[in-house]
Amino acid sequence: MDLDAQSQLFRSTDVDTLPSKPATARIAYGDDPLQFGDLRVPDGKGPFPVAIILHGGCWVERYASIVNSTPLADALRDAGVATWNIEYRRTDSPGGGWPNTFIDVAQGAEYLRTLAKRYPLDLTRVVAVGHSAGGHLALWLAGAAEHRVPARSPIAREDPLPITAVIALAGIADLRDFRTYSASTCGDVVDAFMGGTPQQVPERYAAGSPVELLPLKTPQVQVVGTFDRVMPERARNAHAEAAKQSGSPMELIVVEAAGHHELMAPRSVAWPAVRDAVLRALGVKD
Secondary structure (H helix, E strand, O other), X not given: OOHHHHHOOOXXXXXXXXXXXXXXXXXXOOOOOOOEXXXXXOOOOOXXXXXXXXXXXXXXXXXXXXXXXXXXXXXXXXXXXXXXXXXXXXXXXXXXXXXXXXXXXXXXXXXHHHHOOOOOEEEEEEEEEEEOHHHHHHHHHHHHHOOOOOOOOOOOOOOOOOOOEEEEEOOOOOHHHHXXXXXXXXXXXXXXXXXOOOOOOHHHHHHHOHHXXXXXXXXXXXXXEOXXXXXXXXXXXXXXXXXXXHOOOEEEEEEOOOOOHHHHOOOOOOHHHHHHHHHHHHOOOO
């Protein structure tokens, strides 16, 4: 990749400044200040299929927030999908990291049952869409929904919300592997997030790393740009191969000339692939 092409790629801060329309409502799903989500409901009668949106940012508060996933959530609402854009505690948030980041995301997803009592939401069609570290959490949600998380783990769910499909946007699927090269992108963030190394807390990685929850019946889609350093070719191919070997349905979509943050930017080169993957998973005709 030449320097000129690299200089033209989106940055996280570029995505933060993209225009978006107000949410239908900002709603708390818990008592902590970071336990809230922005619900966007399309115009019309409904009920509407739902996309749970999870922003990335290396599980670190200073890197990204719900602002980063707002343009994507708004654009999907315009495409006829209700979106529930969740904020959650991260490693550098009070109470964040293991196990509460996982619990926040699951609790936020399950809160859709409460929202469906007031808003026209079709909970038989719910996809989880996550970017980067949020992609890790989206993939994990599918495993939790299938009760693949060991029951003794503090992040296991008794009554999880069923997930129709997962759309991971450069989603980190293997925490053990990511920690071997994360220093070049996020920094050494995995051990802090999980509260130890795989050798120190193997049971946490077994419960919280998506590849260790395979096989899954829930279809997985991994969308990655050719210039993405968080999910380089080796890592994305490893995720696809692990899914294949386990018999789990998975589709790998590689977008030419896209970097990491194009995946979150409507009207970028990656947007058609992202939009179409979500609509296809939900059975929505464009």
